[in-house]
Amino acid sequence: MSDEKVGLILLEEFHRLPPGPAGDPFNFINEVLQFLTRWCSAYPASIELAEPAYCCFVGCERVAATAASNLDFTHRILFREDTPADLLSGFYLCSLPLATVYGRSVNFANLGECESALVALGLGDVPAVIFNAAERRVLWRLSDSASWHQAVIRTEPAPTLTPAEFDRALDDFHCEYTQAPDGLSLPWDNAKEQLTKPRLEGDIRNDLFIYFRNLMQDNFAVFRESFQSSGRADLLVYFRTEQKAFYMELKVLREYRLVKRKRRHVSEKFNIRWGSMGIGQAYSYKRLNRTIGVAYVCCFDARTSDVELKELVDLADRLDIEYRRYFMYTSAEELHKALIS
Amino acid sequence: MAELSSRQILARSWVLLAIDACDRAGLAPLSKIRLHRLIFLSNCLADLFRTMPPSKRVLKYKRGPFYPDVQWHLDRLATMGLARIQNFAIEQDQFGPWMKAEYSITQPGIDAARKIRATPFGYSTSGYIDELTFSFATLNGRHLDQVALQELNYSAPGIAEGALITFEDSNTNLALKKTDDFESLAPAILNSRLREKLLLYLKYIDTGDVAA
Numbered sequence: 430m431s432d433e434k435v436g437l438i439l440l441e442e443f444h445r446l447p448p449g450p451a452g453d454p455f456n457f458i459n460e461v462l463q464f465l466t467r468w469c470s471a472y473p474a475s476i477e478l479a480e481p482a483y484c485c486f487v488g489c490e491r492v493a494a495t496a497a498s499n500l501d502f503t504h505r506i507l508f509r510e511d512t513p514a515d516l517l518s519g520f521y522l523c524s525l526p527l528a529t530v531y532g533r534s535v536n537f538a539n540l541g542e543c544e545s546a547l548v549a550l551g552l553g554d555v556p557a558v559i560f561n562a563a564e565r566r567v568l569w570r571l572s573d574s575a576s577w578h579q580a581v582i583r584t585e586p587a588p589t590l591t592p593a594e595f596d597r598a599l600d601d602f603h604c605e606y607t608q609a610p611d612g613l614s615l616p617w618d619n620a621k622e623q624l625t626k627p628r629l630e631g632d633i634r635n636d637l638f639i640y641f642r643n644l645m646q647d648n649f650a651v652f653r654e655s656f657q658s659s660g661r662a663d664l665l666v667y668f669r670t671e672q673k674a675f676y677m678e679l680k681v682l683r684e685y686r687l688v689k690r691k692r693r694h695v696s697e698k699f700n701i702r703w704g705s706m707g708i709g710q711a712y713s714y715k716r717l718n719r720t721i722g723v724a725y726v727c728c729f730d731a732r733t734s735d736v737e738l739k740e741l742v743d744l745a746d747r748l749d750i751e752y753r754r755y756f757m758y759t760s761a762e763e764l765h766k767a768l769i770s
Numbered sequence: 771m772a773e774l775s776s777r778q779i780l781a782r783s784w785v786l787l788a789i790d791a792c793d794r795a796g797l798a799p800l801s802k803i804r805l806h807r808l809i810f811l812s813n814c815l816a817d818l819f820r821t822m823p824p825s826k827r828v829l830k831y832k833r834g835p836f837y838p839d840v841q842w843h844l845d846r847l848a849t850m851g852l853a854r855i856q857n858f859a860i861e862q863d864q865f866g867p868w869m870k871a872e873y874s875i876t877q878p879g880i881d882a883a884r885k886i887r888a889t890p891f892g893y894s895t896s897g898y899i900d901e902l903t904f905s906f907a908t909l910n911g912r913h914l915d916q917v918a919l920q921e922l923n924y925s926a927p928g929i930a931e932g933a934l935i936t937f938e939d940s941n942t943n944l945a946l947k948k949t950d951d952f953e954s955l956a957p958a959i960l961n962s963r964l965r966e967k968l969l970l971y972l973k974y975i976d977t978g979d980v981a982a
Binding site: 432438441443450451490491492493494509523525526527528529650652674 | 903905977
């Protein structure tokens with residue numbers, strides 16, 4: 430038998446569950462973003478130009494040993510729990526669950542200085558978060574070799590999202606993150622050459638996860654890389670009250686890609702096959718969860734022309750899959766032209 | 771040197787993997803009390819992950835859950851140079867004399883843990899211990915040591931100090947029953963999500979007031 434407290438814990442914690450297994454660097458990013466959201470809510474005042482605005486967090490696999498070899502860092506007891514007022518101008522070495530934090534004071538004048546300090550520390554492949562409190566903007570990366578991602582900290586919950594408005598949320602995400610080259614996902618490596626970031630699907634999955642979390646809703650939970658017996662859905666969004674699950678498969682359709690450092694054209698046939706695979710995967714998740722599941726395939730379209738691929742539409746229609754295509758413009762001008770045409 | 775039974779080797783490996791996980795989760799060095807409490811929590815939910823804990827019985831000791839066998843392994847690990855003891859002191863508290871100590875892992879310990887993880891036993895056990903320890907580390911640091919005392923099996927009415935708590939029958943394990951309750955309220959999604967159930971249970975007991 431369930432009790433009232435089980436319901437209460439589900440209400441409070443369900444939408445905040447860590448996105449990955451123990452030790453996953455993405456859990457660290459998620460923890461820091463949750464911490465910064467609390468911090469921004471606790472200290473809403475704006476930052477004056479002359480005041481310090483930056484701080485930097487580094488996730489360490491063995492933070493005690495890392496701090497012991499960097500003696501100018503001091504242990505900040507109950508840092509996460511205290512939401513400290515003196516957060517800014519700090520450089521923090523953190524355990525991945527943010528349970529233990531060591532800090533030192535550094536007055537960063539800009540993002541470049543934060544990045545330089547990270548390099549100077551010489552920790553190698555570690556997750557990191559840079560926070561600009563003036564703009565409430567966050568730059569984060571999963572490792573040294575991964576690209577930087579952006580997010581903007583929200584301090585108020587967005588209007589309640591229901592399953593019926595799921596499409597609107599996806600449109601909003603595209604608008605904010607992937608539609609234009611300067612979107613928060615920064616999707617292009619070289620927009621003129623029409624080359625996207627090489628691991629754009631994974632990047633979009635992580636950004637979409639953070640986007641849903643950032644809406645600050647307790648009526649749904651978002652899970653990353655949800656394992657099913659037939660594979661691994663990129664994202665799973667579960668609406669608790671409605672008991673409705675949205676399985677999401679994300680694909681990128683490309684015009685060009687880099688093969689051995691050479692720009693190669695990607696055929697339409699390949700894009701159709703790639704998109705069809707996504708539809709097939711989504712169909713397998715849906716079949717396993719017929720009573721509660723809706724399956725989405727979201728194709729982020731980095732081709733030259735904003736033209737629908739009829740084969741994908743027909744296949745999705747036949748398998749009763751929600752197929753969506755989001756066109757990514759290579760310049761703001763092109764986007765504006767398309768919007769007014 | 772006396773030979774260890776396979777059961778003792780598994781138990782000692784479990785303790786080493788727990789110290790290693792604590793180091794990676796930022797909980798090291800950790801006090802003897804916290805270590806025994808963490809081992810106790812690992813006992814409660816081991817069946818959920820189908821792992822075999824070092825001991826399925828624990829004494830409800832006046833200072834909280836305590837495993838004499840685990841202490842024995844812990845001290846042997848320190849003697850072997852795989853764990854480090856620091857801030858050792860014999861103190862008097864309200865319960866009488868007590869040997870305080872803090873434990874952390876050494877570099878040879880880290881290497882040994884890595885080798886253990888490469889075995890089938892080590893892989894499945896460390897997967898569980900890591901999930902438990904990292905979830906434990908996300909709880910409020912102000913009352914981290916209280917969590918085990920509020921655990922449902924430990925704080926159940928009728929379990930007096932000095933009593934033996936056993937986990938031999940999973941049907942009587944209140945922790946497992948509670949994780950089922952979470953599944954009954956969010957059925958579709960929690961079906962095969964062990965780590966989520968584990969964390970929700972820890973959050974459940976962390977909020978206290980469960981014995982009532």
